Amino acid sequence: MIATPALPPPAIEQPAPYQVSYGLVSGRAAQGTTRIVVHANGRRLVSRPLEGRRFSLRVTLPRGDVNVRVTTLRADGRGSSAQIRNVFALPPGSRPRNVASRLDPELATGLTRAVRSYPGTAGYYVQSLTGGRGAAWNAKARFPAASTLKLAIAATVLAEHRGIPPPGSRMDSLLRELIIPSDDATANVLLVWLGGSTSSGAYRVNDLMRSIGLRDSLMYGGYLVTPVVADGIPLRVDEAPNYGVGKYTTARDMTSLWRALWLASAGAGPLRASRSRLTPADARYLLWLTAHVRDEPKLDATLRRDAKVDVMHKAGWISTARHDTGLVFWEGGVFVVGVMTYRSYGVSRSSDRLAGRVAALALAHFRRNEG
DSSP states (O other): OOOOOOOOOOEEEESOTTEEESSEEEEEOOTTOOEEEEEETTEEEEEEEOOSSEEEEEOOOOSEEEEEEEEEEOTTSOEEEEEEEEEEEOOGGGOOOOOOOEEOHHHHHHHHHHHHTSSSEEEEEEEETTTOEEEEESTTOOEEOGGGGHHHHHHHHHHHSSSSOOTTSHHHHHHHHHHSSOOHHHHHHHHHHHHSSHHHHHHHHHHHHHHTTOOSOBOOSOOOOOOOOOOSSOOOOSOOOOOOSSOEEOHHHHHHHHHHHHHHTTTOSHHHHSSOOOOHHHHHHHHHHHHTOOOSSSTTTTTTTOTTOEEEEEEEEOSSEEEEEEEEEETTEEEEEEEEEEOTTOOOHHHHHHHHHHHHHHHHHHHHHHO
């Protein structure tokens, strides 16, 4: 009797290791497959017949870091599996799509009151990427950028690098150091990798930002290393800090960059339409990195105990400026937020508390109105 050969495991395209996922499970099964089963963290999510060899399923994955197993079966019940580890799962309602932005007067009243109470110069931009409603104040004022522009460095490097860096490779290690602990020396190494010097690398970063319409941001050389869209939301400069020359950005530009990365993770948006070679996989990898930032509480200050919320953020601070910008994913969707503060005599944790308050007020508002 001739034994039936084992069914080869499926080839999985999405989700992929070290990337975010919105619940798409796609790939190709071996010939003879009649059923596909998807598990996440040991729990079965779906089991359905399969006609042909291609499959593309939408499932609701458990939030956060998950392991996904895809099993394909023949008619006799025999089969094989492929497992994908280190996936960061996001709610299905946060899948990227374009929405028109419009002012939310109620949201604007509450957030602007909170930001204008800051004892210094501040600005913010908030928008639901699910419904489009948002608010802003002083969102086009230029602030010292500090480390916020490391997100743009990472995006530029990934656009120039051929494919996602293999786990444990030198480039993978550099990008993790750039984003997760926000290392200044690593930022300089990557700028040199981009252009041969920190100043030339900075020009490459500026080119990428200009290509997607970020006109109020400037990557100015490297970092000093010391030991240790048509828009319906009104944008203007209400108070501009006087800080001299150097890297700068705005709440509007940084939230635009986050939105562009979010859209690019699904193959859409300005980063895909521009000269950038950033792929959807690159964007999903960069978002995965930002999901693992372990910074002092800022945007997430009052959201850390909410099991239904995930925050991806990139902060920046120097002695006179302290900012946080990022994406907040909740059970009903996702919103982008940027809060910037400046004080000539020095900033403090009050800046972090302000960022946390803005994020918490926005989340409560969107839950009431978009849930």
